[in-house]
Amino acid sequence: MGFCMQYSKHKKRIINLIVLIVALTAMLHISGEALEPVSYSTYFNHDLEVIDGKNKSYDVIFVGASRVYRSFVPTVFEKENGYEQVLNAGSSSQSLAGSYYETKDLIERYHPKTIVLGVTFDEIVEYKQIIQGDLIVYDRLTNCRNKASFLITTFKGVDLLYGIKAYRYRSSFNKESIKENYHKKKSLLASNYAPEVVNDEYYADKGFVFSNKSFQSGNVPIMGNDSFSKKKLDRNKIAYLDKIVRMCKKNDVHLILVSGPTTVMRIYNTKGYQEATAFYNKYAKEKGLKYYNLNLLRNRLTLLPDELMHDYNHVNGKGAEVTSRVFAEILNKEEAGENTDSYFFNNTDELKKQINYVVAVQGKIQKKKGHKYISISSLQNSDIVPEYKVLLLKDDGNTEILYDYSTVKKFDISGIKGKVIVYARAKGSGKAYDAFQEYNIDKI
Numbered sequence: 001m002g003f004c005m006q007y008s009k010h011k012k013r014i015i016n017l018i019v020l021i022v023a024l025t026a027m028l029h030i031s032g033e034a035l036e037p038v039s040y041s042t043y044f045n046h047d048l049e050v051i052d053g054k055n056k057s058y059d060v061i062f063v064g065a066s067r068v069y070r071s072f073v074p075t076v077f078e079k080e081n082g083y084e085q086v087l088n089a090g091s092s093s094q095s096l097a098g099s100y101y102e103t104k105d106l107i108e109r110y111h112p113k114t115i116v117l118g119v120t121f122d123e124i125v126e127y128k129q130i131i132q133g134d135l136i137v138y139d140r141l142t143n144c145r146n147k148a149s150f151l152i153t154t155f156k157g158v159d160l161l162y163g164i165k166a167y168r169y170r171s172s173f174n175k176e177s178i179k180e181n182y183h184k185k186k187s188l189l190a191s192n193y194a195p196e197v198v199n200d201e202y203y204a205d206k207g208f209v210f211s212n213k214s215f216q217s218g219n220v221p222i223m224g225n226d227s228f229s230k231k232k233l234d235r236n237k238i239a240y241l242d243k244i245v246r247m248c249k250k251n252d253v254h255l256i257l258v259s260g261p262t263t264v265m266r267i268y269n270t271k272g273y274q275e276a277t278a279f280y281n282k283y284a285k286e287k288g289l290k291y292y293n294l295n296l297l298r299n300r301l302t303l304l305p306d307e308l309m310h311d312y313n314h315v316n317g318k319g320a321e322v323t324s325r326v327f328a329e330i331l332n333k334e335e336a337g338e339n340t341d342s343y344f345f346n347n348t349d350e351l352k353k354q355i356n357y358v359v360a361v362q363g364k365i366q367k368k369k370g371h372k373y374i375s376i377s378s379l380q381n382s383d384i385v386p387e388y389k390v391l392l393l394k395d396d397g398n399t400e401i402l403y404d405y406s407t408v409k410k411f412d413i414s415g416i417k418g419k420v421i422v423y424a425r426a427k428g429s430g431k432a433y434d435a436f437q438e439y440n441i442d443k444i
Helices: 002-035 041-054 074-081 098-112 131-142 146-152 159-161 175-190 233-252 265-266 273-287 315-337 347-350
Strands: 058-061 085-086 112-116 200-203 208-211 254-259 292-294 360-368 371-379 386-393 398-405 411-413 419-426 435-439
Touching: 002 208, 041 131, 058 074, 058 098, 058 254, 058 360, 074 085, 074 315, 098 112, 098 233, 112 233, 131 146, 131 159, 146 159, 159 347, 208 315, 254 273, 254 411, 265 347, 292 315, 292 360, 292 435, 360 419, 360 435, 371 386, 398 419
Parallel strands: 058 085, 058 112, 112 254, 254 292
Antiparallel strands: 200 208, 360 371, 371 411, 386 398, 386 419, 419 435
């Protein structure tokens, strides 16, 4: 009898522990849901729930980082290619590990005919993990095994706690934040998930984000200085790329590799860009895949001018529509058995031969021995000699030439207040300018 009583107490402790764990889990889940703000993932998950509710699937799914979700419009491919359902599952800073687990989850959930994987040079080299990018993918995964595996293999140490939303959003644990989130989600539900324009962009179409932002021609800033070389390759990241290839083949899913468009400036500002393109060309050939670098389209310069760029690295909404129509045309021709090599330059050098102007310019304000200077640099082909002009932008909107065009690269702007505009062009050009940037020198 004593044994039975002891066993009963032990069993009761186990049951109480299980109840406690379940209660804590439920409390953390409810807290996390209350603290989680509305984001593009909110709309994305709703779109998938709608498809699930209709018991439908997706023919084509795009997967990858920001140059996927900003570049490819699902409805364009549905219209131009005749696909019934297309999903853009791209997300900000999505790593190849994230792409693998998201692809795995989506194949298990929908078994699409085709996966289009966005690839870039910076995804396969060594770099610090962008936790937020991996968390976006983590939240999208529906299979518990996939979620657990992704969390354990991708996050290390204390970062594992980010898998708990209540911990992740702990800084917003206050009455005001919870109340605001509640009302936003309630409003979203009442509007049937009508998109909200924030920072001149909005969730538009099955994972695609439409941006109204734009540049004037020649006004893309010099940013994203980067480089690629085979010496910098991260074998762990390549391993995830290999796993995606094997998984698609195993599940009879057609896999396509694509590099979405960036700015011409970024191509010039990336050392070894052609080497990265050559790497993917070789990789695709070895794996029996097709790889398309949409930055090497022969009509790239007229097709996607600066006016159709969202920022230094992505197209805006109209640029995405243009990109999608061209890529849809290429896919149609490939499916018909036609060769599409004529759409592309063979390499970056061929593209650059079409560019006889200064691509981008920047000015750097410096102070030295009581004087203030602006040093100017620019991006262009090696056979182009750049020349620069500096204007003062007055409060009434008029301008005054401080320094007219010359090959001088450093100018004294001591005593100048307000805004200056730096212009650049190829020496001998009759154009007013090729590139320009505006600076408020009082704030620098």
